[in-house]
Amino acid sequence: MAVKRRVGPGTTAAFQGEAGAFSHAAARKLLGEGVRVLPCPQFRDAFAALKDGKVTHAVIPIENTLHGSVLENYDNLVEYGIPITGETSIRISHQLIAMPGTRFRDVEKVYSHPVALNQCLEFFRANPRLTMTPHYDTAGSVKMLKEERPERAAAIASEAAARIYGGAILKRNIEDDRRNFTRFFLLSRGGALERAGVPWKTTLVFSVANEAGALFKAMACFALRGVNLTKLESRPLRGRPWEYLFSLDLAGRSTDRHVAKSIEHLSEMTSTLKILGSYQPIA
């Protein structure tokens, strides 16, 4: 569902990747089809663009069903202190794209990011004449086809990348696994727009001492108040071998009474605790 009403003339979203990247699709879903975008080379550049006021929003991937959490972006969220104000998921679906006039039977080289190439192995096994050719970016490989016009070449990227760079889709949905979804966060320095009747989620990170039962006690703060957790993940804190950093999603808003009391209780036993934001997901 695109949220058309959110797009004002000044709405601009930074994301990592070229125009037509999956983050671009997420930005359109979160902010509306007409959103203006600022493609950035690295995740940090998207955070910095928002912090410096060059854009009104940033859109970042936070986890993928096949590849797990993008830990780097949890670190960026803590470092830049910009709140999460929205969330959505995108199904990652790969298209074989070529410039108009190229027929599938003529294609020999297929360009894309290695992660995308590796998600289409059955397609390459079924078409052994095709050579997987690593490129920097999925959408960027279609942009390269347009600019450099290599012969007998195609790229693997999103449908949006085909549209943006004038490519033709030769084969649709060539990914091995249909259960490939990426979850994105919307960031903005202003607060979240409220939508009536849509449930809230809250994301926070905290660290606790690595002693028996420490995590259990942390969980108790929520369980004893009936607050439901929808994600929990631990990672070791390098250089501090006895401490773990946890990221946690819960059902509710940080200002809800039960949630606020749970977090207050949790803060009694954590060495660091940061609320990264409360937001209403867009399905």
Next chain:
Amino acid sequence: MAVKRRVGPGTTAAFQGEAGAFSHAAARKLLGEGVRVLPCPQFRDAFAALKDGKVTHAVIPIENTLHGSVLENYDNLVEYGIPITGETSIRISHQLIAMPGTRFRDVEKVYSHPVALNQCLEFFRANPRLTMTPHYDTAGSVKMLKEERPERAAAIASEAAARIYGGAILKRNIEDDRRNFTRFFLLSRGGALERAGVPWKTTLVFSVANEAGALFKAMACFALRGVNLTKLESRPLRGRPWEYLFSLDLAGRSTDRHVAKSIEHLSEMTSTLKILGSYQPIA
């Protein structure tokens, strides 16, 4: 610490990547310097090689401090049912490697896997004449230098890759972040070799209904018996939106009385539960 005594004449380890990959370094650390190896194109190929009896062991990455868990390998562990019998960590340290005779000031193109290139951004910013050139594999890019001898080219890979393919290290430890560690599991169809006095760890996966407090109750099975958890991670089960799959590491062996009772208790409230193995980490 290399475990020299473990290497028998028949010891062979499968891993994903070319000879000289970081998984190769992990195999040497786990099984001894002289271990014979079987490089495989994909993770699944390493699991299959072990299952089919082509090798005695497999070595797979399971999490990285910057990139998080390799969820694909949790799925492979469940699917292939081969037990984890060892664990170690490797610091991921990137070297700029060229064929002998190439001077640093002549290098223009630098080949490597995009993930490795992206971990050396400060090096590329400090040396703007260098072009990042994506390749399939870190060690494979050194192998390519050796076989194809492109001019003015270098590669980013491990010290082991330089040694194996006869490359010279032009610049050492060019990675941005020194806190880049990958944790590897050793798999074998036989049981774990016991080392006296070394503490055990156990890894398991389970799913629970997504109802308030379900995870808390699961944690209680361990907390009430003083069993310490060293890792916990949740991921949504696609297609079953109300269920979550958890992976968990605990301190202890699955046959320890408290651990066994905790797992038995846990099984009363889970829809699936699998013990992936008990093992003694090698530091």
